[in-house]
Amino acid sequence: MSAKTPDDKDSKSSSSNETTTRKRLKKIQQELRTPIGKIVAGLVTVAIITAVGFASATSVTSTIDKVKFSRLTAKIEKIYTQSYQKKAQAALVAERDKSSHDQDDIFVKYNPYGTDTTGAYIYFTTDQPAKVSYTISAPDTDYPDFSATPDKGDEYTTTHEFQALGLIPEATNTITINITLKNGEKFTRTIKHKQGKLQSEVEIQLKSTKKNTSQDLGNGLYAILGNDSDDQDFMYYYDTHGVIRGEIPILFYRSHRLLFRNDLMYFSASTHLIVGMNKLGRLVKFYNTGTNYILHHDYEFDKNGNFIVLATDLREKTIQDKIIKIDAKTGKVSLLVDMVSLFKTYEATAKNASLGSSSDSTTTSDSNSANFNADSTPKKKDWIHLNTIQVLDDGSAIVSSRETSTIIKINSIESKPSIGYMIGEKNFWKGTDYAKYLLTQKGSFPNTGGQHSVTYVSDPSLPDGEYYLYMFDNNYGLSNTRPDYDWAANTPGINTSMTKYTTSDYDKYLVNEKTGTYQLASTFKVPFSPLVSSAQDLSNGTILIDSGMRGTFGVYTSNGKLISQWKMQLRDTIIYRVYQYDFHNFYFA
Structure with a gap:
């Protein structure tokens, strides 16, 4: 007699299960022939078709989004090159100079350098020296007007060239140019323009969680520095009403701070790049940290105008512990401070850890990639x-x-x-x-x-x-x-x-x-x-606070009374910093 194997038992059990299953299927088939059964079958069919259709639509939408993202990224990568900026400048001048432009034929070019979605280049001449200012309004909306005097606009001159900020997206805008002659005579000219969409998914007007009713918040703009995202990254300007007045694309990572020197505004546009932009929006200076270092978190000028930058040495196993200098004249990069050398015995006792996770599949070791995480790099010591x-x-x-x-x-x-x-x-x-x-x-x-x-x-x-x-x-x-x-x-x-x-x-x-x-x-x-987060003492005695992981920023009195506050939808998890800039002698007079 042969021994009984486990397979023999499984075979008998399987045969029994198949018989039971056939009986259940036959019963279901009989029930589906009834009127109620036919209705149920129809609903199931509709549900299946809907589910398949939804999955298909989701897949198509995802594919379209990826294509749009790739195109936008490629476009911005071109914008952040010297060759693109030179061509944009040449094209602008050629178009502008085809004919003369007085106050009755003002030349306007929208976002000519690709650096501000809601900006407009304005150029015209006047027979007599005049001062100029402008107002942006969108009469068919509830958004408040935005008025400013451009840099040098408070001086009497016959040539007027500036960038007007603050066009309202997806609305018909009226740009009103106010002209004042030396004899006191005043007149205006208006330009109508249908502004397109923003390039990113952010609010045109932020939600106010504390409306200001008592204090003048000034005419500066709030710079949103690092509403971090896996999508294309931008820097934003919002006015004191919480209305967007600028959308500045960057390559990736974030802009950490705006620095001003010799009529240029400097900011980081990636982990490697710091650029200098003129008041018209043209990128004219490019500084790179090189292959050995990436920048992170902050930078400043020294007294000679060189960049002093917080950095990571990509060749080492520690991160966010170096200070480098980028020479403003030559672009040469040199190491100034190695915190490991200053804190040698402490660093040696610190554990090998960071906020990063080695399981994060989106990160990469390529520091020139948008997927490179400069702030929480896995497998590095953030001591x-x-x-x-x-x-x-x-x-x-x-x-x-x-x-x-x-x-x-x-x-x-x-x-x-x-x-x-x-x-x-x-x-x-x-x-x-x-x-x-x-x-x-x-x-x-x-x-x-x-x-x-x-x-x-x-x-x-x-x-x-x-x-x-x-x-x-x-x-x-x-x-x-x-x-x-x-x-x-x-x-x-x-x-x-x-x-x-x-x-x-x-x-x-x-x-x-x-x-x-x-x-x-x-x-x-x-x-x-x-x-993350930031604090800034403002010139009028108030204090600006950004609670970065809450997506809120607000203005307080010196003793902590909240005056005004806004809530911004997080594109991912944080808003790194919010600083207010008056842009005096840059965008504004």
Whole structure:
């Protein structure tokens, strides 16, 4: 007798199952022949067709979106080349100079350099010297008018050339040119234009979560620096009514800050590129970090106009811990500060970690790709994570370290860098070789948790050696490279969860280098954002706060009363910074 195998048992069971299945199918077939069964069958068929159709439509839409994205990316890659800008300039001049243009035949070219979707190049001459201003209105909409005097528009001249900002997308716009002669005579000319869509999916007008009813917010524009996205990246301008007035495409990554020098505006357009744009929108300067470095988070001018840039050395296993210089005249790139050298024994003890995840399939090792994640690169050691730099006139710099929640002054960054002082939680640095650099805290207040946009402010009313530092204090305690450190136990009130929203803070310190102390000069609560974000003291005494992971930015009084606030839809997860610029002597007079 042969032994019974498991397959014999499975065969018998399978035969029984097939018989049962045939009986069930026969019963279902009989039920489907009834009137109700036919209705059910019809509904099932419709559902199947609908599902298939929906899947097909979704696939087609996805394909179309990919094609549009590829075309837009290719277009912007061309825009950010010297050859494209030279051709655009030549074409503009050739078209403009085919005939003369007085106030009755004003020459207008919309977005001639490809650098501002809602901008218009204006050119005309007047027989007599005149001053000019302009107003953008969209009469068929509820959007408020936007009025400005262009740079040099407050001077009497006979040639008028400027960029008008702020055309309303998807609306018929009226551009009103106001002309004033020396004898006081005034007259206007109007231009009608149907403006197309924005190139990105952002709001034309932001949602106001706190309407301003009492205070003049000025005539500056809010620059949205880094509404990060996997799609094409842009920088945006919004006015004080929350209406978009500029859409500036960049290659990828983000613009971190706008710098102005010699009639040009400089900003980063990728992880490698900083460009200089003139007031008409033409890109005229191009600076590259080279193959060894990428930029991240921040940059400033030194006193000679060279770029001092926070950088990552792509050849090393650590990230966001270098400071480089790009020579403004030659474009030469040189390493100024290696934080590993300054903090050698501390870096050696830090764990190999970052906010990145090696499972993220969208990242790439190609730093020239839009999919390269400069801020949370997987498999790299983000042990200090510099996120702000302020370059001082004496050749020193103040940097902010998110990973250690520490503000660091570095002496002589362009010659022999050394640690000047540190401001941070003393228990974090206890037992290290660097605790001796900590300034003494005067008064009882919690230190910062992952601060951003630390800003140096000199004040002539203060004694020598004293100055202010203000910042967005995220109030979030996390150090992936120091998993043993308990932030909650050492910093009262600090948040250690990204999802349990409490509050962040605006903090302003008074620093006294002579006595080696710092104290809290002012503080107030703001919407919580565990990462990124910014603070900016404005010229009228108010304070602009961007809570980056909330997508909100607002203006406060100096004692923390909210005046006005806007909510912007996040294209992904953050708005890196929001700074207000008056664009004086650039776009505006």
